Amino acid sequence: MPHARIDLHRVHQPQLPEFSRAVLAGMVKGFDMPADDLFQVFRFHEPGELVYSPTFPEQQRDDIIFVEIVAQVGYTDEQKQGAMRSIVDELETLGVKRDNVLCVMLEVHGAAWHAGKS
Numbered sequence: 001m002p003h004a005r006i007d008l009h010r011v012h013q014p015q016l017p018e019f020s021r022a023v024l025a026g027m028v029k030g031f032d033m034p035a036d037d038l039f040q041v042f043r044f045h046e047p048g049e050l051v052y053s054p055t056f057p058e059q060q061r062d063d064i065i066f067v068e069i070v071a072q073v074g075y076t077d078e079q080k081q082g083a084m085r086s087i088v089d090e091l092e093t094l095g096v097k098r099d100n101v102l103c104v105m106l107e108v109h110g111a112a113w114h115a116g117k118s
Contacts, residue, residue: 002027002071002083003039009063010044015094022090023067030083031075052102059099065091067103080105 004023012019020040028035052064067087075083084103092098 001037001039002031002033002069003041005041005043005066005068005070007043007045007050007066007068009050010046012065013044016042018094019065019091022094023087026085026087026090027069027083030086031071031079061099062097063100065096065101067101069103069105071105071107073107073109075105075107 004027006019006023008019020038020042023040024035024038027033028037050064050066052061053059054061067084069083084105087103088098088101091101
């Protein structure tokens with residue numbers, strides 16, 4: 001049950017439904033997970049609240065979208081890279097410049113999850 005936290009500038013708020021679908025599609029493809037495994041948090045920021053390098057590493061950014069995925073330990077490096085690459089691919093179809101997306105994955109152990117079941 002991966003969970004995505006997406007930080008981006010408020011100017012993108014009208015595209016929230018499309019961005020949500022893109023992030024989910026990338027995760028479904030990369031992690032081979034069910035399409036109804038949808039858990040996301042979007043946090044919108046004003047100019048100056050997101051601090052980033054416009055050029056590191058060898059990038060040309062004019063904006064930033066941070067995608068942080070929290071998932072249980074167990075995905076292979078190939079799955080993790082595939083999911084993050086797929087998310088960027090999906091966002092690119094919406095007109096987001098690839099250099100403007102930074103994905104990171106945090107892994108937690110199973111005992112760190114609770115989804116309301118007894």
